[in-house]
Amino acid sequence: MMPPEQETIPGSTNSTTTSATTTPSPNFLLGNVNRPSETGSVHAEPSCDGGTDSLFLGHHDDHNQVPADHHNYSAAAVRSSIFRESLRPVTLKFEDVAYTINLKPRTEMNCFSQPVLKSTRDVLSGVSGLVRPGELMAMLGPSGSGKTTLLTALAGRLPGKISGNISYNGQPFSSSMKRKTGFVSQDDVLYPHLTVLETLTYAALLRLPKKLTTEEKVEQAESVIVELGLTRCRNSVVGGPLLRGVSGGERKRVSIGQEMLVNPSLLLLDEPTSGLDSTTAQRIIATLWGLARGGRTVITTIHQPSSRLYRMFDKVVVLSEGSPIYSGQAGRVMDYFGSIGYAPGFSFMNPADFLLDLANGIATDIKQDDQQEFHGRLDHLDDQNSIKQHLVSSYKKNIYPALKAEIHGNHTDSVRNSSSRGSENEWITSWWEQFKVLLSRGLKERKHESYSGLRIFQVMSVAILSGLLWWHSDPSNIQDQIGLLFFFSIFWGFFPLFNAIFAFPQERPMLIKERSSGMYRLSSYYFARMAGDLPMELVLPTIFVTVTYWTGGLKPSFVTFVLTLLIILYNVLVSQGLGLAMGAILMDVKQATTLASVTMLVFLLVGGYYIQKIPAFIAWLKYASFSHYCYKLLVGVQYSDNEFYECGIGMNCRVMDFPAIKCLGLDGKWWDVAALTLMFVGYRLFAYVALRMGQPH
Numbered sequence: 001m002m003p004p005e006q007e008t009i010p011g012s013t014n015s016t017t018t019s020a021t022t023t024p025s026p027n028f029l030l031g032n033v034n035r036p037s038e039t040g041s042v043h044a045e046p047s048c049d050g051g052t053d054s055l056f057l058g059h060h061d062d063h064n065q066v067p068a069d070h071h072n073y074s075a076a077a078v079r080s081s082i083f084r085e086s087l088r089p090v091t092l093k094f095e096d097v098a099y100t101i102n103l104k105p106r107t108e109m110n111c112f113s114q115p116v117l118k119s120t121r122d123v124l125s126g127v128s129g130l131v132r133p134g135e136l137m138a139m140l141g142p143s144g145s146g147k148t149t150l151l152t153a154l155a156g157r158l159p160g161k162i163s164g165n166i167s168y169n170g171q172p173f174s175s176s177m178k179r180k181t182g183f184v185s186q187d188d189v190l191y192p193h194l195t196v197l198e199t200l201t202y203a204a205l206l207r208l209p210k211k212l213t214t215e216e217k218v219e220q221a222e223s224v225i226v227e228l229g230l231t232r233c234r235n236s237v238v239g240g241p242l243l244r245g246v247s248g249g250e251r252k253r254v255s256i257g258q259e260m261l262v263n264p265s266l267l268l269l270d271e272p273t274s275g276l277d278s279t280t281a282q283r284i285i286a287t288l289w290g291l292a293r294g295g296r297t298v299i300t301t302i303h304q305p306s307s308r309l310y311r312m313f314d315k316v317v318v319l320s321e322g323s324p325i326y327s328g329q330a331g332r333v334m335d336y337f338g339s340i341g342y343a344p345g346f347s348f349m350n351p352a353d354f355l356l357d358l359a360n361g362i363a364t365d366i367k368q369d370d371q372q373e374f375h376g377r378l379d380h381l382d383d384q385n386s387i388k389q390h391l392v393s394s395y396k397k398n399i400y401p402a403l404k405a406e407i408h409g410n411h412t413d414s415v416r417n418s419s420s421r422g423s424e425n426e427w428i429t430s431w432w433e434q435f436k437v438l439l440s441r442g443l444k445e446r447k448h449e450s451y452s453g454l455r456i457f458q459v460m461s462v463a464i465l466s467g468l469l470w471w472h473s474d475p476s477n478i479q480d481q482i483g484l485l486f487f488f489s490i491f492w493g494f495f496p497l498f499n500a501i502f503a504f505p506q507e508r509p510m511l512i513k514e515r516s517s518g519m520y521r522l523s524s525y526y527f528a529r530m531a532g533d534l535p536m537e538l539v540l541p542t543i544f545v546t547v548t549y550w551t552g553g554l555k556p557s558f559v560t561f562v563l564t565l566l567i568i569l570y571n572v573l574v575s576q577g578l579g580l581a582m583g584a585i586l587m588d589v590k591q592a593t594t595l596a597s598v599t600m601l602v603f604l605l606v607g608g609y610y611i612q613k614i615p616a617f618i619a620w621l622k623y624a625s626f627s628h629y630c631y632k633l634l635v636g637v638q639y640s641d642n643e644f645y646e647c648g649i650g651m652n653c654r655v656m657d658f659p660a661i662k663c664l665g666l667d668g669k670w671w672d673v674a675a676l677t678l679m680f681v682g683y684r685l686f687a688y689v690a691l692r693m694g695q696p697h
């Protein structure tokens with residue numbers, strides 16, 4: 001790979017080097033030019049701690065030079081087979097992008113005491129730009145200026161209406177573009193209990209095409225680990241807010257690695273360096289630089305890059321309160337602002353600091369002759385808003401016309417893309433493959449949760465306590481025995497319901513992230529989740545019932561025990577379905593648990609144990625309660641029609657005449673099974689539809 005051209009950043013006393021800004025040659029775009037030989041040596045073993053990582057770490061003693069390791073990085077990148085895959089270069093153009101959000105309506109009173117609703121806010125207005133394959137674009141601006149919103153819009157993930165025009169090789173965002181796009185959000189959405197290797201391996205298995213074997217996909221994950229200098233922490237858990245894992249920088253690199261795995265043509269990153277030390281930040285930007293030079297289109301938002309980092313950017317967009325004040329070559333920025341009357345206060349100022357000052361409306365120095373003119377036009381030179389307005393209007397006058405002409409200049413893009421439209425709706429992997437990988441990943445991630453000591457303790461302690469409370473209860477004491485059966489139905493209604501409520505709200509960020517990149521079908525995720533939850537959902541009640549049934553003195557018949565167990569397991573599945581549906585519909589754990597506790601309380605009351613004569617106008621409630629059906633079935637299998645019990649000294653009564661059982665009515669068992677089946681299917685269907693409606697398509 002050829003070294004980047006030498007270019008001077010105007011306005012700076014240091015002559016600095018920036019990358020070539022011309023479109024790379026076609027071979028270069030395919031990521032296979034100057035491919036090192038198979039035997040070419042890889043650089044020093046990369047590390048997680050940043051010690052001797054020559055892959056990323058440059059020897060940047062000379063600030064005027066683009067670090068030599070950029071070339072090393074790119075070479076290493078193309079050496080790995082994943083980067084040899086031919087890329088479909090993407091030219092991204094955006095013109096006059098505007099985005100308005102609806103705020104909560106705020107009522108204000110005007111002078112006629114009429115309420116006025118002020119409910120919208122412009123987050124972006126009139127933002128334009130153009131990034132070509134091989135270029136690294138940075139979005140700069142103060143906090144809240146709209147960088148993330150713009151990046152999300154460019155990634156095709158911004159909900160709501162975006163006005164303006166965003167095109168990818170001349171075409172609008174599409175499913176095939178979605179799979180060619182890598183998006184790294186500001187917050188790393190990763191499974192905390194998986195190791196770095198597992199995280200990247202599962203991503204490879206889900207995101208790499210069918211034509212590669214499992215071994216090849218695992219190899220790709222391994223090669224990304226090497227590329228990103230994560231070798232030493234490959235077996236460490238990723239961690240999260242509640243679990244100590246790899247460091248923040250390593251976690252960020254894992255997020256980048258997940259996107260690199262698909263060899264994206266367009267890579268967008270939201271503040272990949274925030275919260276990191278300057279060396280790690282340098283490595284990450286060097287990584288991006290290398291990826292861009294491999295023919296990718298890379299866009300990143302960044303808060304406050306050092307001048308070392310700034311030099312690696314080919315293009316910058318500078319936003320001030322959602323409006324652009326600059327969009328174009330990074331190296332020409334000082335020239336441009338100098339030409340409209342703004343120059344840095346001192347000659348060796350970091351261009352990024354200077355730009356951020358301007359975006360905040362702070363002009364450190366204004367050329368004398370321009371000052372006169374500026375004074376003439378604006379009354380308050382020190383008014384930051386006036387400066388911002390001046391910068392925005394200068395952008396419209398000086399930059400926008402040329403940019404617009406450039407955006408409309410090249411019409412060959414659309415032709416290039418049209419040939420790739422055939423495979424738009426095809427999935428990368430088969431349904432079954434997705435199901436298997438998601439099931440395996442879910443089991444691994446939730447192993448600690450499913451088999452947590454606390455959960456086992458919770459169930460076992462209740463099992464032992466109820467076993468002791470009903471210790472060999474007397475069969476003639478029917479009230480106690482049916483009390484135990486009712487307790488089964490309620491406990492195994494509450495427990496799975498509350499466990500299931502958390503499932504989807506907790507997984508939502510991951511689901512949105514992965515579905516937005518077109519990684520898998522919702523149905524394969526959904527079935528994998530259902531199947532993955534089954535073992536623990538069914539093991540615990542089995543142990544519970546076994547302990548309590550035999551210690552509680554219920555009918556000593558193996559068949560009755562098995563039937564009792566099956567009814568309870570079915571009840572567990574129905575209750576779990578209701579929990580999943582509540583979680584998926586509300587997507588808020590607090591609201592869902594409140595609703596669940598009210599629902600279960602109603603089910604408890606109308607279940608048929610506490611109140612035997614429910615007033616007719618509200619008696620229908622019991623038909624909505626799965627606990628009612630479960631209780632009826634449990635009593636139904638425990639007692640037969642011709643069974644008697646000792647109802648007084650020397651007196652035998654028919655069990656079916658026992659008031660609580662008589663009121664319950666034990667006929668129509670198959671109807672009860674049918675009602676439970678309807679709920680089993682219905683709740684799950686609701687959960688699926690709710691998930692589908694809340695998902696990116």
Ligand SMILES: Nc1ncnc2c1ncn2[C@@H]1O[C@H](COP(=O)(O)OP(=O)(O)OP(=O)(O)O)[C@@H](O)[C@H]1O
Pocket residue numbers: 101123141142143144145146147148149150303
């Ligand atoms: N859905 C939303 N609801 C309310 N405000 C929003 C919403 N989306 C964006 N905003 C507002 O729009 C502005 C731009 O937000 P954005 O996250 O794009 O800024 P940013 O430049 O990325 O900020 P930072 O650098 O702090 O991450 C902010 O003031 C933000 O509060």
